[in-house]
Amino acid sequence: MAEVSRDGDSSSFSSTVHIIYYIEKPIDEEPEAFHLRTLASVLGCDDVAKKALIYSDKTVASGFSAKLIAE
Numbered sequence: 001m002a003e004v005s006r007d008g009d010s011s012s013f014s015s016t017v018h019i020i021y022y023i024e025k026p027i028d029e030e031p032e033a034f035h036l037r038t039l040a041s042v043l044g045c046d047d048v049a050k051k052a053l054i055y056s057d058k059t060v061a062s063g064f065s066a067k068l069i070a071e
Contacts, residue, residue: 014070017054021063032056035064043068 026034035056040049052066 015067016070017065018068019063019065025062031058031062032064034062039064039066 020035020038025031029037036046036049036053039053040046043049043052049066052068054065054067056064
């Protein structure tokens with residue numbers, strides 16, 4: 001498992017990749033913007049959400065993968 005801090009540098013924080021999947025796509029918002037907003041609401045900051053986001057699916061499903069740090 002990779003050891004990364006919130007700013008991407010090595011530290012004592014351990015991160016894992018999680019895949020989040022929504023059944024319905026957002027209607028009035030671009031999928032990536034919706035995914036970032038959702039992730040930022042959990043992580044508390046837009047910049048941290050942007051660094052954590054690994055992939056945002058915009059075609060078949062609505063979902064994303066992100067690297068999250070256990071605290």
